[in-house]
Amino acid sequence: MNVMKKLYQYALIYKKSFILALLMLAIAVSAELTGPFIAKTLIDNHILGIERSWVEVNASSKDAVQYQGHYYKRSDHLESGDAKGQEVRVLQVGRQFVFVHEAVQATGERTFTDGQLQIKSGNGELTTYAATKISVNELIGFYKPEMKGIFMLMGGYLALLVVACIFEYGRIYYLQTSANRVIQKMRMDVYNQIHRLPINYFDTLPAGKVVSRVTNDTEAVKDLFVNVLANFFSGTVYITGIFVALFLLDVRLAFVCLIIVPILILWIYVYRRFATQYNRIIRSKLSDINGLINESIQGMTVIRAFRRQKDTEQEFEEMNEQHYHYRTKMLNLNALTSHNLVNVLRSLALAVVIWYFGSRSFDIGGAISFGVIYAFVDYLGRMFQPIVGMVNQLAQLEQALVSAERVFELMDQPGTDVAEGTLDRYQGNVKFDDVSFAYKEEEYVLKNISFEAKQGQTVALVGHTGSGKSSILNVLFRFYDVQKGVITVDGINVQDIPKQLLRQHMAIVLQDPFLFTGTIASNVSLDDPSITREQVEKALRDVGAERILANLPKGFDEPVIEKGSTLSAGQRQLVSFARALAFNPAILILDEATANIDTETEAIIQSALDVVKKGRTTFIIAHRLSTIRSADQILVMHRGEIVEKGNHEELMQHKGRYYQMYQLQQGSSASGQEPAAPSVPSAKPSYVG
Structure with a gap:
């Protein structure tokens, strides 16, 4: 991954602005560097003349x-x-x-x-x-005959300063505007890339680290364009212009001063060799810190409930100390190799000039005039100003390049482009044909799954934790793709349908619904322009939310903060149900949708389920078996396999695993004795209804 090449490609997007800034810089530098030549003429021709x-x-x-x-x-x-x-x-x-x-x-x-x-x-x-x-x-x-020429040169010098100021302003404006546009485009690309990435990418990368790349790392890249490149860009042009002027003044001494350039290049190379290593660790530690902070904030209730404050603080302190350690190393490197080297180079250059000119006669018959001496010393002093600016930006340059590397690493991850267009609403006939799936290679969590859900049917998935219930829905939504077998919707292989279009007519209600910052109404419509206010209110009324949300000061326009933490679990769940209903899906997924709510709210939701499920193929994951008695088909999962399937009555008559689970929940064991644990099934399903 060539970071500089990618940054250059981003710069090319706004190349006109960058070229304009370069031209303005060249004019500003030319105008400014003409000053010593004017001073030389003033001294030699008019003052010492x-x-x-x-x-x-x-x-x-x-x-x-x-x-x-x-x-x-x-x-x-x-x-x-x-x-x-x-x-x-x-x-x-x-x-x-x-x-x-x-x-x-x-x-x-x-x-x-x-x-x-x-x-x-x-x-x-x-x-x-x-x-x-x-x-x-x-x-x-x-001196009177010389005054006219003196005033003309002074006026010209003042005019050049005005020109330099005007074009320097234009250079700063266009360069920084272009840089900000580049970063705006980069941030948008990173954010879009996050939506393109597969779900499994986020399984191993904490949210705080992703946020760090979108915010901290892109901000460091912004500094690269706005500060670092501006200094290097203008510094290079400035130094080039100064060397041109030095060669015009005295060729031999200009060649001697050229030794500064390879010394500067060698020093930058050595500096970067150490700085890159330190900055990689610094940016990584900063991401770890952001990840821990994000996790601590989200889990603050658990941390306090289990009195883990000191342990969390200690973990944070260890990360913070490591970050500080490498920051200190970076500061030491900067202190040793910044101003010290520049001061040495400046002193050597001035010593050469003094030795060179000191061996010459400064009078009227001498080979070197006072004007040339003044101009040479002036140019040398000016040359080290951009060198100091470039040296001071080296630390930021390395931080920016490391950050850019991390950003491009994220952007180079394979993803799926968001599909354009629409897909006709399908009927909702779902079929799993010998499907096997593993999150990790060869560690299958679904094994040879086969079943069919017809339009309008309700299919319930039951089983112990880790039996594969949620995995069935993950592969149906194509959050993950199966390794073996075929899943079809209305006879079409889901892998032949773009993911976004496939999900266009699907909806999901999670056990812990996620609400976005906004209002209750905006969380139902998700700001989709195709969903009207009337549809939002109807969906909320149909799921019974009006009774529970009526006591809120602003009703359906009640503000919602992040994750809906100001609402109760039942209120959030009702909003989630209304959201699913408003989008009118052909396939509806209810993932433990009533697990975290009280009995009264559950009764309201249960009565709303008939409204929500009408005309839709519905998949329900439930631990409360009493809530799925009316399901058309119940799939009993165990260790990634379907071990029983049928409706409630059929499974109860069979008196297998489902029967035992149901009896456990109903508390019907005789004389308070615990019912026998379910036997482990054979490799093949023990019952097919």
């Missing part, structure tokens, strides 16, 4: 500077009509400027005393020139 040679011109020459009754103009500013006279120089010595009345060729260390300018070259040769100290006002006069 005063030390270039000056030529005496006539008074009418444009932008000529008057000094001691004569007019002078910089030689690089001369125009075709200017009369050229004697060459002079204006040089800086310490904090003062001097005027030299002749050309100056020597370069080196300068000193000025008693009207004499002395220049000592590198080989110790001393050259002396007659010079005059320039006052501040006179110096300003020499």
Whole structure:
């Protein structure tokens, strides 16, 4: 599973926005990186340019500077009509400027005393020139012709900053908007994938871990797009632009600075090698913690009833301690390899620049100008800003990649696409033909099951816990598929019908019905637009819910919180019955539907069952055998096999396993003696009615 490739494919969905953000970033970086070049021009051409040679011109020459009754103009500013006279120089010595009345060729260390300018070259040769100290006002006069160029460059620099700010805003907006859209799409895909997964996937994966992948892991992936990729994306473009500028300034030193790139790449590789291992454990421990919290909240009543608070706290503390342990390792790794390395690289780069430029002459005749030095140091300082940003995001990058791996692992699980369309309501003739099924390979919980339920019949399934009753309904609903045999509905193999369409005309009422957050009415219709309000109310009245729910303040619009915990077991069961009735199924499953309710509510539900079952094939799983006496067919299960079948009267006459179970429940053993335990059946059914 190539995580980066999958993330790239998600990014391609909104490639136009990402490309637009890239273009804006390139413009913003170009505008911002032009600043040091402008500063270099400002320093070399206008501020330090005063030390270039000056030529005496006539008074009418444009932008000529008057000094001691004569007019002078910089030689690089001369125009075709200017009369050229004697060459002079204006040089800086310490904090003062001097005027030299002749050309100056020597370069080196300068000193000025008693009207004499002395220049000592590198080989110790001393050259002396007659010079005059320039006052501040006179110096300003020499700078006046440069003010126009200075203001133009400053205005251009300010304009570039405005352009950079505008495009930087656009870059942030479009990049983060695109990233949020990617995560929105990813979350939707993960949620849809959960509905595509087979039921057995959730048998071994706690709900808290699934929730962690949908929420925590996708949130970490969001940080990857919004923060990490934004920093790496802009940092890469920024560093590339800086190296282009460095090569334009000085090729040899730019090549020396290039050594930073492989060092950075090597460091990222080493960092990721350790960080990936730690982050996998951290994300796994976080999922375990979420799973334990979810389980503890749902089982809080049991935990308190059996005084297991301390044990649960200890289990949580152990997980929390392990999570903290690897978090600490991750922090140590970050502390050792983040700012420390960047500071070392920065210091080395600046040391190279100082050594390189320190061996050169900084004066007007030197090979390197002050403007180049300023620009180089400025660019180096700017280059380490994105490096610091990238380094700071490495920890988040690893967390995001590990989280993305976990998300894609979930999304790569084989599932079944939700089928579109509708299926004509079938009659409800169900047939099991030599069906065998195992949750785990070769551990069959159903063995050679064969029976037929005709339209409108009621089939009851009875037997001890684990005998296979619920498994029959699981394979009928295709929550699981059988390994052997065939199940047909109206003569059609259920495996030839898409699962969603097969269940379109089926309904189930569970022993512990699940209600969603909303209202009683919305839990009946499940917000299906095809079920009207009138149908909802009729279904509730038909199952007798009106009498029991009438005392609620808002009646059928009474708010329901998660799992319907504010309602009694009987009220929840009635809502579940009404839900099944509202969807008008051809096949109805009642799985211990009256096991957890009081006698009064059971009487109401029993009277409603005749309404619910009318015209439908109904399967009932029941431990209370008195509730299934009117069933058309009773299947007695034992160890995954049908050992008896027939109606109530036939099975009672046979006096087999069903008879003994019924007598046990009726408490009819003579003289208070316990009835004999049922004998273990042979491999084949002992009775077929």
